[in-house]
Amino acid sequence: MAVVDFERAPFLVIWEVTRACALACVHCRADAVARRDPRELTTEEGFRLVDQVCSFGAPPPLLVLTGGDPMWRKDLAELVGYATAAGLTVALTPSGTAMVTRKRLEELKAAGLSRVAVSLDGPDPESHDAFRRVKGSYANTLKIIESVIDLGLPLQVNSTVSRRTLPRLREMAARVGEFPLTLWAVFFLVQTGRGASLEQITAAECEQVLGFLDDLSRRVPFGIKTTEAPHYRRLQSEREQAGAPRGPVLGRRQLRAPRAVNDGNGFVFVDHVGNVCPSGFLPMARGNVREGRLVETYRDDLVFRQLRDPDALGGRCGRCEFRASCGGSRSRAFAATGDPFAEDPLCAYEPGREIRPVAAGAPPAPARSAPLSSRPT
Numbered sequence: 001m002a003v004v005d006f007e008r009a010p011f012l013v014i015w016e017v018t019r020a021c022a023l024a025c026v027h028c029r030a031d032a033v034a035r036r037d038p039r040e041l042t043t044e045e046g047f048r049l050v051d052q053v054c055s056f057g058a059p060p061p062l063l064v065l066t067g068g069d070p071m072w073r074k075d076l077a078e079l080v081g082y083a084t085a086a087g088l089t090v091a092l093t094p095s096g097t098a099m100v101t102r103k104r105l106e107e108l109k110a111a112g113l114s115r116v117a118v119s120l121d122g123p124d125p126e127s128h129d130a131f132r133r134v135k136g137s138y139a140n141t142l143k144i145i146e147s148v149i150d151l152g153l154p155l156q157v158n159s160t161v162s163r164r165t166l167p168r169l170r171e172m173a174a175r176v177g178e179f180p181l182t183l184w185a186v187f188f189l190v191q192t193g194r195g196a197s198l199e200q201i202t203a204a205e206c207e208q209v210l211g212f213l214d215d216l217s218r219r220v221p222f223g224i225k226t227t228e229a230p231h232y233r234r235l236q237s238e239r240e241q242a243g244a245p246r247g248p249v250l251g252r253r254q255l256r257a258p259r260a261v262n263d264g265n266g267f268v269f270v271d272h273v274g275n276v277c278p279s280g281f282l283p284m285a286r287g288n289v290r291e292g293r294l295v296e297t298y299r300d301d302l303v304f305r306q307l308r309d310p311d312a313l314g315g316r317c318g319r320c321e322f323r324a325s326c327g328g329s330r331s332r333a334f335a336a337t338g339d340p341f342a343e344d345p346l347c348a349y350e351p352g353r354e355i356r357p358v359a360a361g362a363p364p365a366p367a368r369s370a371p372l373s374s375r376p377t
C-alpha cells in the first residue's frame with residue numbers, strides 16, 4: 001500500500017449526503033430528522049465534490065457516504081457510479097430501515113460500491129431497537145446483513161460503547177462474530193448532538209475495553225478498529241513494550257489506514273450542506289466544498305494544520321510520549337471542554353508512567369448499569 005502523507009491528503013473523506021433519517025438513535029451526532037434539507041448538495045455539486053476528492057492525488061482517499069441515512073437520496077447509485085468511475089473506493093453506511101432493499105443494494109453494487117457498514121448496538125432486538133428508538137430496526141439490520149453477504153459485498157459492523165451498551169459488550173462481540181465480517185468498528189461515545197444525553201464510561205473502563213478488543217483481535221478472523229479512541233494504539237504499544245505474550249492480529253485489514261487516523265489528521269468530514277470539518281463529531285466548519293476548496297482547507301487551514309501538530313496539544317495529551325501516534329480524540333476534547341486541543345478525558349494514561357502490562361480479558365462489569373433491555377428509552 002502506498003504511504004499516505006496526511007499533511008497532503010486524508011485517508012478517509014466522509015460525506016454526509018443527507019441528514020434525513022427515519023431512526024432517532026440516542027447517540028446521533030447529527031440530530032437527524034425525518035426530512036431532507038433543501039440546502040443539501042445537489043447531484044451536480046456531489047460530482048464536483050468527488051472531483052475535489054480526486055484532486056488530493058494518488059493514492060486517492062476512501063470515500064464514505066454517510067448520513068443521516070444515505071438511502072434517502074434517489075441519486076445515490078449515480079453518486080457511487082461517478083465516484084467509482086473517477087477511481088475512488090466508495091463505502092456506504094445506511095441506517096437499519098426497510099429503505100435498504102436487496103434491489104437497491106444490487107444497483108449500488110453494480111455502480112461500484114465497495115463496502116457496506118451497518119450499525120448494531122445490542123446483541124438482540126430489544127437492546128438494539130431501544131438504542132435506535134425504532135422497533136424493527138434490528139430485524140431490518142439483519143435483513144441488510146443477509147443481502148450484503150448474499151451479494152458478496154464486504155461487510156462492516158459499527159457498534160457504540162457507552163454506559164448504556166457496555167454491559168452487553170461481550171455478547172455483542174459474540175454476535176458480530178457470527179457474521180462473515182471484514183471489520184468491526186467500535187465507536188467510543190462523543191457527547192455531542194443527541195449523544196450529549198448519553199452517559200459516558202470512565203477512563204478506567206475504557207482501558208479495559210481497549211484491552212478486551214486487543215485480545216479479541218488475536219482470536220477472530222475479522223479486523224477490529226476503534227473510532228474516537230486513538231489510545232487503542234497507545235495501549236497496543238505499551239503491551240508490546242512490556243513484552244506481554246501476544247498472538248498475531250488475525251483480522252483481515254482491507255481498507256485499513258496505514259497509521260492512526262484522527263480528526264483532521266488523515267480524516268475530513270463534509271456535512272450535508274458542504275461544510276468542511278475535521279470530523280462529524282468536531283463541528284468546526286473551516287470551509288465549504290461549494291467554494292471548491294476542499295483540498296486547500298484540509299492542507300492549509302490553521303485548525304486542520306494544528307490538529308496534525310502533536311505539539312499543539314494541551315493537558316496530558318500535550319505531555320504524552322504517545323502524542324504523535326495517538327493524540328487523543330480531538331472531538332471528545334472539544335465536546336468536553338470547548339477546546340479541541342485539550343486532553344482526551346476518556347484516556348487513563350498518565351504520561352511518563354512506567355510501562356507495564358495492561359490488565360485485560362473481559363470488559364468491565366459496571367456496577368451502576370442495568371441491562372439495556374430493562375432501561376427506559
Ligand code: SF4
Nearest residue numbers: 317320326327328347
Ligand atoms: S494522554 Fe492523550 S496522547 Fe497520550 S495516550 Fe492518552 S489520549 Fe493518547
